[in-house]
Amino acid sequence: MKVQVGEKITFERTFTIEDVELFTKVSKDEGVHHITPDEQGRFVVQGLLTATLPTKVGGDFNVLARTMNFEFLRPVFSGDTIRCDVMIEQFELDEKNRQAIDTSFSCINQLNKEVLKGSFSGIIL
Template identity: 50%
Template sequence: MKEGAIYTWERSFTNEEVLEFGRVSGDQGRHHVEPDEKGRLMVQGLLTATIGTKIGGDLNYIAREMISEFIRPVFTGDIITCEVVINKVIQMEGFKKIKMETIYRNQHGKEVLTGSSHGIVRDE
């Protein structure tokens, strides 16, 4: 892992996944449980953010702080791409301190979520 490295992950969410996340998280807002005129549900912001946590898991990243700005809604069926950019890597004794930025875009290239995080990756 080095400064400037970019990682991406893409996925969409189904109505069932949104309903299940609502059951697990308790987020039962009407917009998450009642389909719109196109049969879609609005995806919870934190469910959308799990796209980035998949990348973090692949990197064995342990977050210490995460800041998110939810810019526009995501609906079931939207294809969301998360891009993670490693901004800073500082080697410490036994671990690396990491700072990163994230940008999530929908299938139209519009930003839906941006954020930043800092945490650690333990040395193996």
């Protein structure tokens, strides 16, 4: 895949209760808010599970990440649909003649509220 500086890549996902349960088993993040539903029957999605949205885009482009920065702004609940917009900030050859990439991203819920923002950088394999 080819990317260009200024390009925006979008990925969307709806988190399910099953996603939270599976991530709880894998991560051992068993905070009460992840294993006990609220009064609406929702579970809080683990922050690092939410953070898989921008890493999915990185995976699509075979990015070997060097840095990842996350700022968690609001909780995400099971049933929420989150759109992740990844912006290509820099794409060039590094000092070892490898394709280096720098990005920023913003994740927005179905209520148009930002829930996560950050950046990642690395090289493309």
